[in-house]
Amino acid sequence: MASAQNESDEERDSQELRIVLLGASEAGKSPTANSILGREAFKESRTRESEKQTGRVEDRNISIIDTPGFFNTQLTDEEMKNEMMKSMYLCYPGPHVFLLVINLETFREEQRNLVEQIQETFGEEALLFTMVLFIGREKVSRREFNQIIASEETQKILNYFEGRFNVINSKSECDSSQIIKLLKNIDEMVKNNGGQNYSNEIYLKNQRKLREHKERIKQEEKRLKQEKERMKHEQVRKIHMEVKKIQEDSDTWKQKGGINQKGDITMRSKEERIKDDNERKKDNVSKKKTRYLRENEAAVQENLRRQMESRREKERWRWKLEREMTPENPSRPADLRIMILGKSDVGKTATANTILSRNAFRAEAQSDTLTCEKQDAVVSGRNISIIDTPGWLDAPWYKHFQDELKRDIDKCLEMSAPGPHVFLLVIRLNGIYTEEEKNTVKWIQTNFGEDAVRHTFVVFTHVDLLKDESLDQYIRKSPDLQLLMDSCGGRFHSFNNQHRNNQNQATELLEKIEQMIKDNGGEHYANEKSRKKKQEEMRHDNIHEDTKKNLHDLTRETDELLTLMMGFEMSEMALRLSQVREMAHNNLSKQGKWQTIHDFIPNMSETFLWFCMLRELAEVMH
Ligand SMILES: Nc1nc2c(ncn2[C@@H]2O[C@H](COP(=O)(O)OP(=O)(O)O)[C@@H](O)[C@H]2O)c(=O)[nH]1
Ligand SMILES: [Mg+2]
Known part of the structure; x- marks a missing residue:
């Protein structure tokens, strides 16, 4: 039973002809819709909302969706867009034909670009389903009518629709033969379109494209604005730097006593000279130390370099962790x-x-x-x-x-x-x-x-x-x-x-x-997706915590050992240990699987104990 019912529904649906009326506001779409349906279905005042009416014409079901019409001064762009979207909803699953209603009586004044409006609202594809419907034929003479049809503007419009057009009188003068002819021409067009209708999917696809396009423009504008801001800041920064430099130059110049007191440097106080002397001495000691280290202890140098690097790495790691946790981080979700x-x-x-x-x-x-x-x-x-x-x-x-x-x-x-x-x-x-x-x-x-x-x-x-x-x-x-x-x-x-x-x-x-x-x-x-993501993140967080702890242990233990070894001037050993530590550190940072320090250096504690004993021994021997 149910399937028989469905079948008959389907049959009826397949026979239904869905028409959407487009055109300039007040072109006369509502009276035209009434002419087609043969009754006063639509109110004939300026339409503000898309509306659907159905009827039986020539023994078939016809749905007509009347729209507010383009260039409607009473509606905002947003309202207009919504009404057009509503017309598609009312016409589900999509119109067989868009009738572009053009009033012959007002055609001369109506020079606005209707085709562009259709393209913008419904996309390029809609043109395949559009047909021009000239109305008010009886209001113009035959000569005038021929002039309009042959005119460049009309030809330009018709070219978009492969020349498809129909002509009917105003409602009061319209006879059924004109409507029959119109329906026949629509059928012809539908047949040429392989029985297809303009689908709501096409509409949504176009809307999406339009939105994405707008979004892209917005993003680009934002980017340009940011770039401008950045350049402005950069300029201000440069000016500040220049001002600072001038200030510094001027201070130096003043310190030197100014141009008039050039050569009067001997006036500096005794304390200042002592201070300078001390500085020089300190400098000499440091130079000597550096030379000594360079000449005698290249390995110690290398060792120190590695220690520095390891410290820097530690800093980088800490900074990374902190950055992930600070409120300034824009990716941090709100509380x-x-x-x-x-x-x-x-x-x-x-x-x-x-x-x-x-x-x-x-x-x-x-x-x-x-x-x-x-x-x-x-x-x-x-x-x-x-x-x-x-x-x-x-x-x-x-x-x-x-x-x-x-x-x-x-x-x-x-x-x-x-x-x-x-x-x-x-x-x-x-x-x-x-x-x-x-x-x-x-x-x-x-x-x-x-x-x-x-x-x-x-x-x-x-x-x-x-x-x-x-x-x-x-x-x-x-x-x-x-x-x-x-x-x-x-x-x-x-x-x-x-x-x-x-x-x-x-x-x-x-x-x-x-x-x-x-x-x-x-x-x-x-939702399901984010729940899974969260579980994954929690797993990752645990790993992260382990890593942090391991790194901390590693650094502490090796630091102690290094200090101890340096105390014994066992730089070669220290160097080896710092290499081991670096390797372990790198592995810990890079690996997906985390291990404890003891997995890397299994005998770390033993080594440490061994050196403690050595140190005690050294102290006893002293
Ligand atoms: N009197 C009164 N008007 C309200 C109140 N809340 C909203 N409105 C009005 O209701 C209309 C619709 O509000 P809007 O926030 O745009 O609704 P939305 O479409 O749900 O976002 C606006 O004219 C508001 O000024 C309220 O608590 N009291
Ligand atoms: Mg709102």
Whole structure:
């Protein structure tokens, strides 16, 4: 039964013709859609949102998606982009044809580049699925019409679409034969395209490309800015150096008594001369010592060099360890990482800004963007990172564009690496508690895994709009809300984002979150991938600790031996030992497997004891 049902569904789907109407704003797309459907399906005022209507025409199912149209002055670029994305969602799995509606009556004034808009929004591939639809044929004379069609602009446009175009009258004058002809031409085009439709995958691929392109430009701009800054600093540094040099020259000149007192050096005090004498003597001793060492004790020299090198290596190692641990290290994750989730327009961004106590994220109430954003700050003495996310929970396209959603979620998780401590689930009080919100817990589990709920914390916004009710009363009133709260361990907090100055609400929230983290044993959320990575890191950390300890032991023991041997002027032995130590040190630093010092020099302790005995013997003989 089920399969028969599926088959008939499939059959019906395969017969459905999906049309997306494009064109300049107010070109007359909505009336055209009504002409095709043969009824007043769409409202004929300026369209602000993409909308879908279906109908049966010529015994077939037709879906038409009306769009706001390009160059719409009422919409921002971002809103326009969202509406176009929505049109693709409404048209799932993708349109058979984009009808580019051009009004013959206003064609002369409409010199804007429509083709470019299509390419930018839907990509080059969309041109294969596009057909021009001239409307308002009855409004222009035959001569005028011929002129328009033959004109250079029209030919240029039509060339992009292999000359595909149709002509119909305005709605009031449109007869069904024109629509039949239009549908026939569309069928012809679909046939030429091998029955394929423009797919949402193509759309998403283009969007990704566009985003990556923008990201690249942003990165390049950032790089150039940094480079400029660096050059500026370099210049300032050079100027400082020059000023310092001039200052020093001037000081030297002054010390020498200035040009007028040249030759009056004998005026220097007796003490100064004694000091100079001492310096000279010291210098002579040191020279003698150096010569002695060079001539008589080349091996000792070499030994000292190795000791120095070993010390430097130790320093480098310590520096490396310290660098990994200092807070200045940008790769060091914040102490508290918060990811904000929720429907669009519930106050996610406002909440993030309230926590940070500044407009760190884009101005609120802007249409929901499609990417995550991260901001770092120190709040109430805590080093925190906040990741603001798009309205994943309700924006309809995410349901259909699952791959894209997964990619975005992964990207956000990367931003909060090694994983957020808390998912702040923002819910708007006084709003409509929608189906999407009722399914929130399931959504979180599906997209972040079962474990994520343990890290979820509810924040109610718009608490200022609760009139005579308390928050408790409000929650008690809604069984669905209670259920959601129970699933999230009853953890919640309320926010009035209108009172950003009231930092108590943020401090209290952070305290509650900390309690939750404590209850979670201090753990942050980690997806499967990062859990594995963490295990690997822990293993590595243990190795690291062992290595540190081994190196420390090695250095201490050999240092003692070296000192002892130098005391006996047994430089050759000392040299050999320092070579052994260096070898062991190198091996310890490079090897994946770590061993103890005694594995390298098994008889180290014996050697040490042996020398202690020698020393005692020497003392007795003295
Ligand atoms: N009265 C009131 N308005 C708020 C509150 N929180 C957010 N808003 C407003 O709600 C709208 C949506 O907020 P926004 O942060 O952009 O929502 P988002 O889409 O979830 O990020 C904006 O106009 C905010 O100024 C609040 O606690 N009280
Ligand atoms: Mg937002």
